Amino acid sequence: MNKIEAVEAFLANLTRGEKAQLLQRIAQDLGDAFPGIDSQPGVCGGDPCIVRTRIPVWVLVRARRLGTSEAELLRCYPTLRAEDLANAWAYYRVHREEIDRQIGEHEAA
Secondary structure, rough: OOHHHHHHHHOOOOHHHHHHHHHHHHHHHOOOOOOEEEEEOHHHHHHOOOOOOOHHHHHHHHEEEEOOOOOHHHOOOOOOOOHHHHHHHHHHHHHHHHHHHHOOOOOHO
């Protein structure tokens, strides 16, 4: 049994009130997490990346600034989906300073 199946079995035994409390705690734990975007210290220097890939958000934002269309990005990165781009743009809207700093750091290198 994997972790998700174990959690599903556990949830089946909770009351609706207990499930609501658990959901609140999970939401607090996630904080400003974005679906489809993940940061891991050992991957791409910890920069936020599209899940399932090693494509940093800053790379996509920079390409977009240079005039690369979404269709072109999807063609250049076959593992990307349109949903991934929407997640990247949403992440950038909320974390603009962080991504702009990463772009600057990589341009200066």
